[in-house]
Amino acid sequence: MKESISLIVEGLESGYNGTTVISGVKLSVYRGEIVSILGPNGAGKTTLLRCIEGTLSPFSGNIYIEGKELHNISDRERGKIIASVPQIHRPIFPFTTLEVVIMGRNPYLTGYGTPSKRDYEIAEKALQEVGIYELKERYYTELSGGELQLTLIARALAQEPKVILFDEPTAHLDFKNQLKVLSIVRRIALEKDISILMVMHDPNLAMLYSDRVFLMEKGKIIDSGRPSEVITPQSMKRLYDFDVEIVNSNGRCFLLPPQNL
């Protein structure tokens, strides 16, 4: 298997207003690995992601990234090792695409500092890596859903993180953009050795683009492993209450819904 572990979560318990949503969550993600979390609505996938990205405090448990305990580091330090691509981003002010991406350099700026020439080079490189360099002067309020998603990915890359979290990276995207975004995600993991943890809703896409899959139900991880081992008719029945058929085509598996739907 892979050499080193990038992200470790142990005995994590969290929720909102004192109500427990997830408990006893334990997982690890290797460097450069793509891990998808599958589960029905309300299983606690987003809650788990929010604990790791730092926008929600755990009730108990530990999160380690690259050997550092998350609880003990500052927002700035965390911003250098974890980036997050939100599920919904509603643009308010017409910033240009480059202005949005350069914000990814914030964790590296100290005091009242503003981005340097080097920061701009990193931001422009990030735009190139996701293939939207030519949009850099455009207002991001005028971008399409796919372009906006790529902008937010470029911003995450500009943070030069070890781990990127995605909350449903393909929500609101058409078929072409879904595949485009996931291909870019895969390239990032492969070329930059960044670990990817993403919440997915489509088991087929999770199957195609993940190294490993975690199944979540009622706030707990119930199974994990390689996609073809974990995504089975039995587990899908348990998570989504549907009988599915798994079809193998030249070694690639995908799910079909029941015929009498």
Add this chain to the structure above:
Amino acid sequence: MKKSYLIIVFLIVVYILVFFFSFTIGQYPISFSDSIKVLFSRIFPIERVWDETFDVVIFQARLPRIISAMLVGGALSIGGASFQGIFYNPLVEPYILGVSSGAGFGAAIAILLGGNFITVQVTSFLMGLLSMILTLWIGSSRRNKSTITLVLSGFIVGSLFSSFISFIKFVADPYTKLPSIVFWLMGSFASVSYRALAISAPIIIVGSLVLILLRWKLNILAMGDNEAKTLGENPVRLRLSVIFLTTLITASSVSISGIIGWVGLVVPHIARMLFGSDHRKLIPASLFLGSGYLLIIDNLSRTITTSELPIGILTALIGAPIFAFLLRKERSGWA
């Protein structure tokens, strides 16, 4: 790139012309060239061929007024731009969020009780802060935190403090206190003095400078709290600092010139159209444009009618239609 440099050069030239032209406006006629001579006579050895009165008019009446208009215009505009950034809401500014009315109430109490300028300054800051806290508290109690919720909370708090102010007017002595409270509340630079400026100006200048230093952070905050956090920022602490600074400079402005609304909405909007949304440009641009804007408005208030028009009337006359325009234009995106 080239285009925005041209705009900047153009604006600076206009600004300088407006600045010197402002010295010629008023009941006592002084020509453009004379006013410049009088001004520069303090720095350069220019032969003094003019009447003594010229010096008094320029240095005692017009200069403090011009400085005040520039300071207050800059403060209200930078406050508006900062509030819009930290609440990620282009419809807010200190006046709309009720801060100006709160500060006005604080100042009116101090005037009623015969306080000196420092008391006015302190009570107006404390009441401005109180009104801001109230607005935020009312706005946050609803689960649905839309753009309009905060504006409505500000409206409620503004109305509350306006009625307190009316009560003060009701009990104020109609011959001694009332006229000064009423005229001052409508917004005016007519009665500014160097003594008042000596206290308010440093507060406004330092507060604005710190906001300029924070300009990059305002970009991060404008992404929303969750994203600011994942970008390595503590949004709560940052927002509180900006609220504190903005309330401080707003209260200082109110204690110089009374309640002047809408400037913080109009000017950042114009600045955004000219220079874009990036607060690194928007914040200094708002400061610069705002000081020029209020100077022009004050000049108008001195010339439109024979007696002097309260400046708050003019700013509302321009601000309200722009607010309506913004609300209609962006209607689909928010709420």
